[in-house]
Amino acid sequence: MATSTGRVTGTARDRAAGADGARGRGRPKKAGPVRRSMSQHWYAWAMVAPVVVxxxxxIGWPLVRGVYLSLTDATEATMGRTIGVNVIPSTYGFTGLDNYVDILTSGLFWDKLIWTVVWTVACVGLHYGLGLGLALLLNRKMRLRSVYRLMLILPWAIPSFVAAFIWRYLYNSDYGVINAMLKAAGLGAVGWLDDPTTAKLAVIAVNVWVGVPFMMVAMLGGLQSIPGELYEAAEVDGATPWQRFRHITVPGLRIVSSTVVLLGTIWTFNMFPLIFLITGGGPGSSTEILVTYAYREAFTGIRNYSGSAAWGVIILLLLVVMALVYRRALRKQGEVW
Incomplete structure (x- = not known):
């Protein structure tokens, strides 16, 4: 009897398991998040695909190629090339991190890095300060405000190479407009691009002239997004202009400020055309920043492609680290972007 009962119980259990298995096989599997996104938003993916490609x-292939070259000893002499019908194969080899060790242990790199940081901090600080001041002025009601806005935006609209040639002419020691004005005022001429100190001040001034309009436009947009009722309520409560600026304007511009400061830092850190076209990195190499030196390594003298690639990778890593640190600092302050 017990055996019969056990056989019946086992048969029922097997049937139940078989039914569950059949139901499991008949039930469709849940699609993963990627497949679900592709099926629901296929049109958006189709539109984005050409841009991604x-x-x-x-960007992707040159970056990978540059990282690879930075790990070799590729130079103009060891790169493969074709001369007429003759094909000369490449003879460079893998050297690992030797290029990075050579760069980071040389005093040249740290000299260039210090000047690049000074150049970036000075330019971005002046960009932000002057841009915010001009935005505050243009945010007020005044006559011919549109004309002033147009005139102040013009430096931003001029291509960088055009601005560089204009300012190089203005700084010319012999027939430049700036020295002509100094002579007319009874002062002596200045060799703006002949001395390391004046050359550095000259390129900073040009970059500020070019970059302030972007900051001004961004700050002006941020100011116009702050509700006017906040200023009216603060004025009724007896807040001074400085208190209104500190407790309303500055917090209201925080998100815009964080974004434009980061963008301005990246652009200024890599501002190749102005320095290269105005001073060529000179006199000597006093105004040369990291990116202009990387260019010099690759395209002047005996072209050191591997060294230039290593410089480029180091610059990229510096910017990535800086952006991550900056983003983390903003998150601690409660900013989300």
Missing amino acids: VTAAL
Whole structure:
């Protein structure tokens, strides 16, 4: 009897398991998040796909190629090339991190880095301060405000190479407009681009002239997004202009400020055309920043492609680290972006 009962119980259990298995096989599997996104937003993916492909071709492949070259000893003499019908194969080899060790242990790198940091901090600080001041002025009601805005935006609209050539002419020691004005005022001429100190001040001034309009436009947009009722309520409560600026304007511009300061830092850190076209990195190499020296390594003298690639990778890593630190600092302050 017990055996019969056990056999019946086992048969029922097997049937139940078989039914559950059949139901499991008949039930469709849940799609993963990627597949679900592709099925629901296929049109958006189709529109983005060409941009992704072009970006990968124009940025991804050169980046991978540059990282690879930085780990070799590739120079103009060891790179493969074709001369007429003769094909000369490449003879460079893998050297690992030797290029990075050579760069980071040289005093040249740290000299360039210090000047690049000074150049970036000075330019971005002046960009932000002057841009915010001009935005505060243009945010008020005044006559011909649109004309002033147009005139102040013009430096930003001029291409960088055009601005560089204009200012190089203005700084010319013999027939430059600036020295002509100094002579007319009874002062002596200044060799703006002949002395390391004046050359550094000259390129900073040009970059500030070019970059302030962007900051001004961004700050002006941020000011116009702050509700006017806040200023009216603060004025009714007896707040001074400085208190209104400190407790309303500055917090209201925090998100805009954090974004434009980061963008301005990245752009200024890599501002190649102004320095290269105005001073060529000179006199000597006193105004040369990291990116201009990397260019010099790759395209002047005996072209050191591997060394230039290593400089470029180091610059990229510096900017990535700086952006991550900056983003983390903003998160601690409660900013989300």
